[in-house]
Amino acid sequence: MTKHEFISFARTNIAELPSATERWLSDRITQSPELLELGRCTLVSREFPISPDGRVDLIFDSEDGRCRYIVEIQRGTFDDDHLVRLVDYAALSAEQAPGMVIHAVAIAEDFTPRAHRVAFALRDSVNIALHRIMVYRRSDVFTWFCCPVFRSELFRRVRPLNGYPAVPDKDKMRSRCAPSVCDMLEWYESQLLAIDPDLILNYTQAYIGISYRGSPVNFVTIRPRYECCIFEFRTVDTEQARTLLHDFEQNFLDYDTRTSRFRVRVFPEDVVTRGNQIEALTALACLDCPNIESKISE
DSSP, X not given: OOOOOOOOOEEXXXXXXXXXXXXHHHHHHHHOGGGGOOOSEEEEEEEEEEETTEEXXXXXXXXXXXEEEEEEEEEXXXXXXXXXXXXXXXXXXXXXXXXXXXXXXXXXXEEOHHHHHHHHHTTTTSOEEEEEEEEEEETTEEEXXXXXXXXXXXXXXXXXXXXXXXXXXXXXXXXXXXXXXXXXXXXXXXXXXXXXXTEEEXXXXXXXXXXXXXXXXXXXXXXXXXXXXXXXXXXXXXXXXXXXXXXXXXXXXXXXXXXXXXXXXXXXXXXXXXXXHHHHHHHHHHHTOTTOOOGXXX
């Protein structure tokens, strides 16, 4: 039986990597476009002059030739001005490549709340995706990846986040939730995919669990309400977990000692203000689950 060694990496920021310029990030993504989880695609152009005063960082085409991805990279924070420029590039690309489905993809270390709101407002009219650069460090060793934090309904409709078909329980449960809660659940599933592509949300009639390679593991369970969700993180009651929960204030409900679960009320706006804490709590619960060989442990 293979013995796995757990190596702990601490979350850091890209400023700790002086060599990670936008050009360096562009090189890495060009070499490994699978980082963007867009399926099989090929590079079409870099620094493409799409207009007299604008250049697109990267352009990819899907293997079947149906989709074109307009990619903009920002080493720091991506604000609404950057987002408007990206959408403009996508519109210009649609004129230059008629018949292709154009996707706008933003990559940055973080996104301003206003950028999130603009992306959400455009969700029904623009194929748009926001990917956050996640950097982790252990001594002098760094690792990083791109984590999708938002994908519009049109983006998901053309290229779903995973290869699993919708199930009746999923459609029934989501019909009882506000659209913003459905978007939050899609965002959360993208966080699971960033940990391990084999992790997916498993919808039942009573709650939403998590499956790993087809088997339920449920280190997090979600009980949707119309305007929010109750998240239940199964992990040890530690000071680290309590610190992550501190910002939730009155929405931190309790710790159930019988099931070893923290119960937290999460609203859609928490994706922007407390998304990092939700990601970290999920990672803690995943590490405590003995049946998963996740990327966190590699």
